[in-house]
Amino acid sequence: MNITIKDIAKLAGVAKSTVSRYLNGGNVSETTKAKIRKVIEENNYEPNSFAQSLKAKKTNFIGVIAPTLDSYVTSTVLMAIDEELRKREYTTLIISTSKHVDREIESLINLSRQKVDGIILISTGITDKHYQTIQSIRIPVLVVAQEVDAFNCIINDDYQAGFAMGQYMATQGHRSIVYLGVTESDVAVGQKRKQGVLDGLAQAGITEVHTYISQFDLHNASEVTKKALETSTPTAIICATDTIAFGAMKTISKLGKKVPDDYSLAGFGGYNISEVIHPTLTTIRFKNEQTGIQAAKTIINMTEGEEVQKLQVSGFHFIEGESVKKI
Amino acid sequence: MNITIKDIAKLAGVAKSTVSRYLNGGNVSETTKAKIRKVIEENNYEPNSFAQSLKAKKTNFIGVIAPTLDSYVTSTVLMAIDEELRKREYTTLIISTSKHVDREIESLINLSRQKVDGIILISTGITDKHYQTIQSIRIPVLVVAQEVDAFNCIINDDYQAGFAMGQYMATQGHRSIVYLGVTESDVAVGQKRKQGVLDGLAQAGITEVHTYISQFDLHNASEVTKKALETSTPTAIICATDTIAFGAMKTISKLGKKVPDDYSLAGFGGYNISEVIHPTLTTIRFKNEQTGIQAAKTIINMTEGEEVQKLQVSGFHFIEGESVKKI
DNA sequence: TCTTAAATTGGAACCGGTTCCGTAAATGTT
DNA sequence: AACATTTACGGAACCGGTTCCAATTTAAGA
CATH class of the missing domain: 1.10.260.40 (lambda repressor-like DNA-binding domains)
Structure with missing residues (x-):
């Protein structure tokens, strides 16, 4: 053999x-x-590294659980994590759950059997079940992209980013706004980011904002936009993600309207495609690479039993495109 | 403990x-x-699954080596592989090499130490070193996206896809064409796809095609386009990937020109963003999901010692957008 | 009720490494 | 030359499971 x-x-x-x-x-x-x-x-x-790990009690594996691989944000964070872990002689074990929440639980258990030294969970929401499982596996778990009291987390500054966007729209003179958000089960994007936008607008005296809920995919976003524009007549549309903004853009152009002449439009994400489309999209780019690097460093510290900051917040850049008109 | x-x-x-x-x-x-x-x-x-694998001689791990995670094609294939492997109770171990070729070699060796049952190598080119390493590790390796005589492969039908695109451009009346390709070290995209395009055009009597070499990223593609348009005056530009096409589009609009009025434009990829940009991009979408599923099935068969088809070819769809004008 | 087969269980060996311990050889010290 | 240190190396135990084998118990059949 x-x-x-x-x-x-x-x-x-x-x-x-x-x-x-x-x-x-x-x-x-x-x-x-x-x-x-x-x-x-x-x-x-x-x-045979199995035999080695068996004795060593340390595998130098870090598991990463991601909801999907085909998103700009996730893959950027993933690449940064992988890069940083490799530098420190760890192997990254990436598991994609295809957005099935129960697979997150399953993957936590699986990874614990592989005896990974730590797990980074890129999350879209933490349930009780998550909580229990994480408790039971007795392996350091770092939650990325969602804030949970019980665990160490690295999050984007969704509230401030939303706030900045709200403020910006207000200073551009928009008073009638539609917000295309996502499900509230995603606390970071569905609640915090939205609340930031609303508060940013509110500070400028704008309190009447029509909000709608969309999925994360282009197609659904496009449909939701259509419905939204049947019932609301905004001058600007703020979308929870760039993909949703693209969906909105699609619908707008199908209706024979133009961005930003008929509707101003903004998103969150800062995908590099955003600068290609015409007009270029006004958006907010989170520091995903920084998040990834930080996540890698933090999980290693955790496996070594060091104290780490309970909550770390990554920053963002505001990217002013051509998709918002001053009125 | x-x-x-x-x-x-x-x-x-x-x-x-x-x-x-x-x-x-x-x-x-x-x-x-x-x-x-x-x-x-x-x-x-x-x-402890290490202890289990130690005796079992079978880990139910399949390693996947990918050049990058942040590409539409790669992540789509990856998700499909992962999905299919999970169904069959395998765990997918994804390694990203960030386009460093030497890391592919390194990863092959690393995975062999982890005693994965098989390795799927999503490749951008197989060198002698690859060849030697794969021989030495004595683990089934399946090469995806490149054709190599010595190994089992799953490839896109790059030649036929290119041919279809070439033909199409010819039937649309274009006679003066620029082709923005990629390095020839990438046999599939750099050579086959290009040859298909050239042959498709040649069949219609078009032999004068100006070709340029671009990197895979938007930024470089944009620059190359700029240089290309300084020395050539095409009516149509065919790009080896959609990303390159987006780069070209960026430059074209910077020059104050329009697609398809001033230049017709086409790519390969079929990213779902292509239908959002305006005009929608004429492109070719490979059946990436099929490739992934097939890859998963094939590598499992290989680990079980079954005979598999040496070369499997995935098909494609032609997607007619608005970016090519009939003249 | 006695015999035979089947089910249940514990003990030991094994998977492929690492590490502790003891001995033997090499080297250094007066 | 006698003794103290290092250095080199083999043997055995161990990591946490699985599996083979033999012993014991239970169930089934005659």
Whole structure:
């Protein structure tokens, strides 16, 4: 079958403990080193990391649970996490749940069996079940993108970002606004971001905002926009994500209207595609790379039993495009 | 420390072999089953899967090496792979190489140490080094997106897709064409797709095509387009990917020109954003989901020692947008 | 009721590494 | 040259499971 340390030892004429010592930099004489090296190379020997982890009590695996892979935000964060973990000699185990909440639970348990050293959970909402599972697996878990009292979290500053956007719209002279949000079960985006927008607008005296709920995908956003524009007559539409804004844009152009002449439009996300579409989208870009790097550093600290800040907040940039008209 | 099967056995007053049998559905009496179940639940016991794999010789892990996570194509394929593997009780281990070729080699070796049952390599080019490494690790490897004689592969029908696009442009009356391609080290996209386009055009008698090389990112594509339009005066631009097409579009609009009035434009990819931009992009969408599902099925068959088709080809759809004018 | 087969269980070996411990050899110290 | 240190290396135990085997119990059949 596969070649093991025992085989190497036999072929090199030494004990397997000596081979192990050779591999891990213990005391081995130059002559035996040479012998062992030769045999290992000739046989393409690679130590079985399961056997290693079994004894080591440390796998150097970090599990990352993500709701989906095909979103700009998630993949950016994921890449940053992976990059940073690799630097520190950890292996990233990425699990996608395809937005099935029960798979998050399942994945937490699975990862705990793999004995990962820690888990980063990129979340869209923490339920009681999450809470219980995380408690029971006794592995450090870091929650990203949602704030939960009980756990360590890294979040975007959704409230402030929303506030900035609300304020901006107000200073541009808009008074009649539609907000296309998402489900409130997503506390960060569905509640905080929205509340920020509303408060930003309220500060400028704008309290009548019509809000609608959309899914995260383009298609549904497009439909919701259609319904929204049947019942409301805004001068500006603020969308909870860029994708929703794209959906809105699609509907607007289907109706024969124009952005920003007929409707001003803004989103959140800052996908690089936003600068290609015409007009370029006014949006807010969160510092996703920073979030990823921070998440990696934090989970490592947690596995090492160090104290970490309970709540870390990532910043954002305001990106002024051409999709909002001053009136 | 962590709770083990030995602890459970002791607490339940049985031998650990009995607990193991309980867990794996062997012969255990109802009364002892009850005892064991109780202890396991009380202690949140989860078997250590390293120890399991150590004996089992089978980890039910499939490694997937991807060049990046933030591309539409990759993430779509990845999600499909993950979905299909999960159905068959495998765990997907995703490694991103951030386009560093040497990390592909490194990851192959790493995954072989993790004793994954098989590896899916989403490739942008296979070098001698790849070849040697894959040979040496003695684990089934399936190459996706590039064709290599020595290994099993699943590829897009890049040549035919290119051909279809070339033909289409010709039937739309275009005679002066610019092709924005990518490096030839990417055989599939850089060579096959391009050759398809050229042949498709050639069949209609169009042989004078100016080609340029771009990177895969928007920014560079935009710059290359600028240079291209300084030296060529095409009526149509065919781009090797949608992202490159977006870059071209950006430059075109910066020059004060319009698509498709001044330049017709087409790409390959079929990202769902393509239908939002205005005008909608004429493009070709490969069946990425099918590729992913097929990849998952194939790698499992390979790990089970079954014969698989050496080369599998995924199809595509032609998507006619508004970005090409008939002249 | 006695025999035979089936079900249940514990003990030990094994998977492929790491590490502790003790011995032997090499080196250093007076 | 005698003794104290290092250095090199083999043997055995251990990590946490699974599985084979033999022993014991229980159930079934005659």
